[in-house]
Amino acid sequence: xxxxxxxxxxxxxxxxxxxxxxxxxxxxxxxxxxxxxxxxxxxxxxxxxxxxxxxxxxxxxxxxxxxxxxxxxxxxxxxxxxxxxxxxxxxxxxxxxxxxxxxxxxxx
Amino acid sequence: xxxxxxxxxxxxxxxxxxxxxxxxxxxxxxxxxxxxxxxxxxxxxxxxxxxxxxxxxxxxxxxxxxxxxxxxxxxxxxxxxxxxxxxxxxxxxxxxxxxxxxxxxxxxxxxxxxxxxxxxxxxxxxxxxxxxxxxxxxxxxxxxxxxxxxxxxxxxxxxxxxxxxxxxxxxxxxxxxxxxxxxxxxxxxxxxxxxxxxxxxxxxxxxxxxxxxxxxxxxxxxxxxxxxxxxxxxxxxxxxxxxxxxxxxxxxxxxxxxxxxxxxxxxxxxxxxxxxxxxxxxxxxxxxxxxxxxxxxxxxxxxxxxxxxxxxxxxxxxxxxxxxxxxxxxxxxxxxxxxxxxxxxxxxxxxxxxxxxxxxxxxxxxxxxxxxxxxxxxxxxxxxxxxxxxxxxxxxxxxxxxxxxxxxxxxxxxxxxxxxxxxxxxxxxxxxxxxxxxxxxxxxxxxxxxxxxxxxxxxxxxxxxxxxxxxxxxxxxxxxxxxxxxxxxxxxxxxxxxxxxxxxxxxxxxxxxxxxxxxxxxxxxxxxxxxxxxxxxxxxxxxxxxxxxxxxxxxxxxxxxxxxxxxxxxxxxxxxxxxxxxxxxxxxxxxxxxxxxxxxxxxxxxxxxxxxxxxxxxxxxxxxxxxxxxxxxxxxxxxxxxxxxxxxxxxxxxxxxxxxxxxxxxxxxxxxxxxxxxxxxxxxxxxxxxxxxxxxxxxxxxxxxxxxxxxxxxxxxxxxxxxxxxxxxxxxxxxxxxxxxxxxxxxxxxxxxxxxxxxxxxxxxxxxxxxxxxxxxxxxxxxxxxxxxxxxxxxxxxxxxxxxxxxxxxxxxxxxxxxxxxxxxxxxxxxx
Numbered sequence: 008x009x010x011x012x013x014x015x016x017x018x019x020x021x022x023x024x025x026x027x028x029x030x031x032x033x034x035x036x037x038x039x040x041x042x043x044x045x046x047x048x049x050x051x052x053x054x055x056x057x058x059x060x061x062x063x064x065x066x067x068x069x070x071x072x073x074x075x076x077x078x079x080x081x082x083x084x085x086x087x088x089x090x091x092x093x094x095x096x097x098x099x100x101x102x103x104x105x106x107x108x109x110x111x112x113x114x115x
Numbered sequence: 116x117x118x119x120x121x122x123x124x125x126x127x128x129x130x131x132x133x134x135x136x137x138x139x140x141x142x143x144x145x146x147x148x149x150x151x152x153x154x155x156x157x158x159x160x161x162x163x164x165x166x167x168x169x170x171x172x173x174x175x176x177x178x179x180x181x182x183x184x185x186x187x188x189x190x191x192x193x194x195x196x197x198x199x200x201x202x203x204x205x206x207x208x209x210x211x212x213x214x215x216x217x218x219x220x221x222x223x224x225x226x227x228x229x230x231x232x233x234x235x236x237x238x239x240x241x242x243x244x245x246x247x248x249x250x251x252x253x254x255x256x257x258x259x260x261x262x263x264x265x266x267x268x269x270x271x272x273x274x275x276x277x278x279x280x281x282x283x284x285x286x287x288x289x290x291x292x293x294x295x296x297x298x299x300x301x302x303x304x305x306x307x308x309x310x311x312x313x314x315x316x317x318x319x320x321x322x323x324x325x326x327x328x329x330x331x332x333x334x335x336x337x338x339x340x341x342x343x344x345x346x347x348x349x350x351x352x353x354x355x356x357x358x359x360x361x362x363x364x365x366x367x368x369x370x371x372x373x374x375x376x377x378x379x380x381x382x383x384x385x386x387x388x389x390x391x392x393x394x395x396x397x398x399x400x401x402x403x404x405x406x407x408x409x410x411x412x413x414x415x416x417x418x419x420x421x422x423x424x425x426x427x428x429x430x431x432x433x434x435x436x437x438x439x440x441x442x443x444x445x446x447x448x449x450x451x452x453x454x455x456x457x458x459x460x461x462x463x464x465x466x467x468x469x470x471x472x473x474x475x476x477x478x479x480x481x482x483x484x485x486x487x488x489x490x491x492x493x494x495x496x497x498x499x500x501x502x503x504x505x506x507x508x509x510x511x512x513x514x515x516x517x518x519x520x521x522x523x524x525x526x527x528x529x530x531x532x533x534x535x536x537x538x539x540x541x542x543x544x545x546x547x548x549x550x551x552x553x554x555x556x557x558x559x560x561x562x563x564x565x566x567x568x569x570x571x572x573x574x575x576x577x578x579x580x581x582x583x584x585x586x587x588x589x590x591x592x593x594x595x596x597x598x599x600x601x602x603x604x605x606x607x608x609x610x611x612x613x614x615x616x617x618x619x620x621x622x623x624x625x626x627x628x629x630x631x632x633x634x635x636x637x638x639x640x641x642x643x644x645x646x647x648x649x650x651x652x653x654x655x656x657x658x659x660x661x662x663x664x665x666x667x668x669x670x671x672x673x674x675x676x677x678x679x680x681x682x683x684x685x686x687x688x689x690x691x692x693x694x695x696x697x698x699x700x701x702x703x704x705x706x707x708x709x710x711x712x713x714x715x716x717x718x719x720x721x722x723x724x725x726x727x728x729x730x731x732x733x734x735x736x737x738x739x740x741x742x743x744x745x746x747x748x749x750x751x752x753x754x755x756x757x758x759x760x761x762x763x764x765x766x767x768x769x770x771x772x773x774x775x776x777x778x779x780x781x782x783x784x785x786x787x788x789x790x791x792x793x794x795x796x797x798x799x800x801x802x803x804x805x806x807x808x809x810x811x812x813x814x815x816x817x818x819x820x821x822x823x824x825x826x827x828x829x830x831x832x833x834x835x836x837x838x839x840x841x842x843x844x845x846x847x848x849x850x851x852x853x854x855x856x857x858x859x860x861x862x863x864x865x866x867x868x869x870x871x872x873x874x875x876x877x878x879x880x881x882x883x884x885x886x887x888x889x890x891x892x893x894x895x896x897x898x899x900x901x902x903x904x905x906x907x908x909x910x911x912x913x914x915x916x917x918x919x920x921x922x923x924x925x926x927x928x929x930x931x932x933x934x935x936x937x938x939x940x941x942x943x944x945x946x947x
Binding site for chain 2: 017019020024026027028029031032033034035036040043047048061062063064067068069070071072074076078079081083094113
C-alpha cells in the first residue's frame with residue numbers, strides 16, 4: 008500500500024468559480040450529487056447535496072458563517088461537521104475537499 | 116509568570132433569573148468569563164413555575180429541570196449546589212460560603228430570589244407548617260397528602276390557589292383562608308374572583324374569606340393540628356401552607372452594605388446602585404421601586420444584565436408590564452394592567468354568569484389600559500399586546516370585546532379556544548402539529564417564547580395563521596412566564612438586537628449601501644448574517660439606494676437568485692409574464708414548444724391568469740428562457756418578493772356591463788411596475804365595473820372601474836388570512852391610477868419591514884397615514900411616484916440576461932454543475 012496509499016484528489020474548478028457564500032453542484036458518475044460550498048473566508052466544504060429533513064438540495068441554500076440553510080424548510084446544516092443545527096436533528100455526509108494552488112479538489 | 120486569566124463572574128442563586136442571565140450572556144459572549152454558580156438547593160436549575168403541575172401530579176421533578184448538570188459542564192460553568200453564600204467581602208471581592216469556602220469574583224450577579232412570608236403567629240414553626248417555594252416544599256406537600264387529611268392554605272392568591280388545587284387533586288380536604296374580601300384581589304376584580312371561587316368550589320375546595328389567622332395549634336404528637344382565627348373559630352389542619360406573599364431575599368446584600376428597600380436597588384442596567392461590580396436580577400431586585408414576583412420580567416432583566424456583562428452595554432431595562440394567568444387545569448383566568456379602572460377610565464363589560472363568561476376591558480382615552488377575563492381568555496395575549504404598545508383602539512372599539520378574531524387577524528378554522536381543544540387536535544395544519552405535541556414540548560424542553568415553540572415543534576412556523584392558538588397554548592402551559600411577542604420591538608434576527616425599523620432608518624440616515632457595511636456599522640454579532648437577515652438587508656439597501664447599492668445574489672433566496680420557483684424535488688417552475696392576463700397564439704405556441712422540448716411534466720393555469728411550467732430542470736432554465744424570449748416573453752417574477760400579476764377582467768372592450776377598459780389599464784400598470792422588488796410579493800387587479808370579476812377586493816392594490824372613473828383599494832390579501840382591501844380614494848384618469856398606485860407602492864417599499872405584505876404595513880401605520888401621504892399631499896405623492904419610476908429605470912429582464920450570459924460567467928455557472936468523468940485513467944471534474 009506504499010505507493011497506492013497516496014490519496015487521489017479530483018480537480019473540480021478554480022476557487023473563483025465558486026462565489027463567496029455560494030456553492031456549486033458536483034455530479035459524480037454514480038450516486039447523489041455533492042454540494043461544494045465556499046465561505047466568506049474562502050474555506051471550502053463538501054457535503055452530499057441532500058437535506059436530512061426532506062431531501063432538499065442544500066447547494067441551493069443561503070450560506071452564512073459555516074452554515075447553510077436549506078431552501079425548502081429552513082433547516083440549518085453545520086458545514087464543518089455535517090450536523091443539523093439544534094433543535095432539529097440529523098446529519099449529512101461530508102466529503103473531504105481542499106484548495107490547492109487556487110484549485111478546488113475533491114477526494115476521490 | 117501568571118498568564119492573565121479570564122475575569123471571574125460569580126452568580127449567587129441557581130434559579131431561573133440567574134441562569135437565564137448566564138444563558139443570555141453565553142449567547143453574546145461565550146468565552147468572556149470564568150463562571151461560577153452557587154445554589155442553595157441541591158438541584159440544578161429547574162422551572163419553578165411548573166411546581167404546581169408537579170404538585171398536582173401532572174409532571175415529575177425530573178420533567179421540570181431546565182438545565183441539567185451536563186449543561187453546566189458543557190459550558191464550562193462551575194456549579195456548587197447545596198452551597199449557601201454567607202457573606203460578601205466587597206473590598207476583597209470575595210464571597211464566603213457557609214462551609215467556609217471562598218469564591219473570588221470580578222463581577223458578581225445576585226439572583227437570590229425571594230423568601231415566602233411566614234405569618235408572625237404563634238405556632239408558625241410547628242411541624243406540618245410550610246411555605247410553597249421550592250422542590251423541598253413540594254415534596255413535603257406530596258408526602259403530607261399521603262398521610263394526612265386536612266390541609267389549610269393561608270393566602271388566596273395565585274400561588275395559594277395553585278397549591279390548594281394540587282393538594283385537592285392529591286386527595287386532601289383543602290380550605291383556603293384569605294384575609295381579603297375576594298380571592299386573587301391583586302389580579303382579579305370581585306366579579307371575576309367570585310366566578311373563579313364558584314368553579315373552584317365545584318372542584319371541591321373550601322374557602323374562608325375575610326378571616327384573620329390568630330394562631331396555629333399543635334396536636335398531641337407536636338404536629339400542627341388546627342388553625343384558630345381571630346373570630347374564635349377553629350378548623351382542623353394537618354398541613355398548613357403559607358402562601359401569603361413573598362419578600363425579596365436581600366439578607367446577603369444588606370449585610371454587604373448594598374442599598375436595599377423592598378429589594379436590592381438596581382439601575383436600568385441591573386447594577387446595584389451601591390456597587391457597579393455587583394448586579395442583581397429577579398425577585399430579589401428592586402427596579403424603580405418595583406420588585407417583580409412573576410417570571411416574565413425576570414427574563415427581560417436577565418437579557419439586559421447579560422448585555423451589560425457582555426460589555427455591549429446598549430440595552431436598558433425600563434420595567435415590565437405584567438399579566439397573570441392561573442395554571443389550574445380547566446379554568447381560564449387572565450388579567451393585565453389596571454383592571455380596576457378609576458378616574459377618567461371607561462369600562463367595556465360582558466358578563467354571562469350562567470355561561471361562566473366574564474370580560475372586562477378598561478380604557479383611558481383611546482387606549483386599553485387593563486383587562487380582566489374569566490372563562491374565555493383566548494384574546495388575553497392580544498389585549499396584552501394592545502396594552503403594552505399603547506395602541507390607539509378607537510377604530511376597533513366596537514369589536515374590541517369580541518376579540519381579535521373579529522378583526523380577522525388570527526384564528527384558525529374558526530377554532531379560537533385552545534383550552535377546549537383535545538390533545539389530539541391539529542393546531543398547525545402546515546406542519547401537522549397537535550396540541551398535545553406542543554404542550555409536551557413546552558414542558559419537557561422548558562420553552563417560554565413563541566420563537567422557541569416554533570423552533571422545537573415547527574408549529575406556526577410556516578404560514579403563521581395558527582400563531583394565536585399556539586400563543587394561547589403557551590400561555591396556558593407556562594402561565595405568567597409567557598410574554599406575547601411584540602413585533603414592533605422584535606429584533607430582525609438573532610444576529611442583532613436592532614429592529615427592522617431601526618435598521619431601515621440607519622441604512623437611510625447613514626447612507627449604507629452594502630450588506631457588510633450595514634453589518635459592521637450596526638455591530639452584527641455574526642460574521643455575515645444568516646438566512647433571515649441577509650435577504651432583508653439586501654432588500655433594504657437596494658430599495659433605499661437604487662442604482663447605487665449593488666444587489667447581492669448570495670443574499671437572495673434561491674428563487675430570486677435563479678429567477679424560478681424551487682419545488683419540493685429540487686426542480687423549478689417557470690411562469691412567463693402575460694401582461695394583464697392577455698396572451699397570443701404565438702406565445703401559446705412558444706410555451707407548448709418549450710413544454711415539449713424540455714419534457715415539462717406539468718403545465719398549469721395559475722390563479723394569476725398565466726401559465727406555469729412545472730418540473731423544469733435547473734440546467735435547462737437558461738435555454739427555456741431563451742426560447743420563450745424569442746417569442747417576446749419575459750419573466751413573470753412568480754418566484755420573488757416583487758410584482759407578481761395584474762389580474763384583469765374583460766372590461767368595456769367586450770363586456771356589456773363594463774364601464775372602463777380594464778385590460779388596457781392592467782397592462783399599463785403591469786408594464787410600469789415590471790421588475791419592482793418589494794418587501795413581499797405584490798398582486799394587483801383591475802376590474803371594469805363594480806361586479807369586480809378580477810377580485811380586486813383581495814389584492815395589494817385593487818382598481819375598480821366605475822362610470823365616472825376608478826376606485827382604488829389597497830392592502831387586500833387573498834392568502835393565509837383573507838383581508839378585504841380598504842378604500843383609498845377615487846380618481847378620474849388612467850394617469851391618476853398610475854400615479855396613486857405607484858405612490859402607494861413606493862411608500863410601502865420605503866417603509867414596510869421585509870416580509871410584511873401591504874396589509875401588515877397598512878395595519879401598522881394606519882390607513883389615515885397612507886391617505887395623508889398619498890391622497891392629501893399631492894407634492895409628496897408625485898415625489899413618491901417619481902422615486903418609484905427612478906428605481907425601475909433601466910430594469911433588464913433577468914431571463915434575457917441569463918439566457919444570453921456566457922457559460923463561464925458567474926451567471927452562467929449558477930446553472931451548471933461540475934461532472935466528474937473518468938478519462939484516460941484520470942478522474943477529472945469538468946463543467947457540464
